[in-house]
Amino acid sequence: MKKYHFEPGDVIKMKSLWTYIATYPIWHYGIVVEDNQVIHFNMNVEVFAMKIIKTDMETFLGAGSQLQKCFMSDVHSDYTPKKIVERAYSVLGTDFGGYDLVTNNCEHFANWCASGDKFSNQVLFSEGNHSFGEKFIENLVDNVVGKPLNSVINTLECIIDFCDEWDL
Numbered sequence: 001m002k003k004y005h006f007e008p009g010d011v012i013k014m015k016s017l018w019t020y021i022a023t024y025p026i027w028h029y030g031i032v033v034e035d036n037q038v039i040h041f042n043m044n045v046e047v048f049a050m051k052i053i054k055t056d057m058e059t060f061l062g063a064g065s066q067l068q069k070c071f072m073s074d075v076h077s078d079y080t081p082k083k084i085v086e087r088a089y090s091v092l093g094t095d096f097g098g099y100d101l102v103t104n105n106c107e108h109f110a111n112w113c114a115s116g117d118k119f120s121n122q123v124l125f126s127e128g129n130h131s132f133g134e135k136f137i138e139n140l141v142d143n144v145v146g147k148p149l150n151s152v153i154n155t156l157e158c159i160i161d162f163c164d165e166w167d168l
Contacts, residue, residue: 006032009081011070029110031088039088041106050099052091087113
């Protein structure tokens with residue numbers, strides 16, 4: 001297993017596989033809680049629901065890429081690393097108020113742990129009159145929903161080819 005050089009309390013992010021569907025960077029966020037362990041807001045496959053879960057770093061990274069630490073200047077944290085970890089553990093196993101792409105996602109969770117405030121810079125990002133969430137959903141719909149089956153299959157094949165090319 002690869003060793004990562006993060007400390008408990010670090011807010012980390014990785015470029016999500018969804019980036020390659022949405023055509024712009026989408027980051028998945030988590031909190032490092034101990035050596036090679038991350039708490040993050042993601043799908044709990046055991047109950048098939050979005051929950052705050054704890055996984056190893058490799059599972060967190062999944063099919064993503066560009067794993068990196070978020071600097072505290074990005075997060076605006078007044079909490080100590082120990083307090084950030086405590087906050088992450090305090091909601092482990094919960095649905096954190098219910099997942100919502102725009103109002104309650106993994107970045108909201110990580111920022112809440114680190115600062116006490118739920119916010120997502122990705123959601124605040126706007127291009128023209130569209131927010132990130134609107135743009136993501138629009139691209140997903142444009143690329144998959146309502147398309148002939150062969151178009152959906154082509155999109156999925158592109159994702160699979162990308163994963164194969166990068167050994168993901």
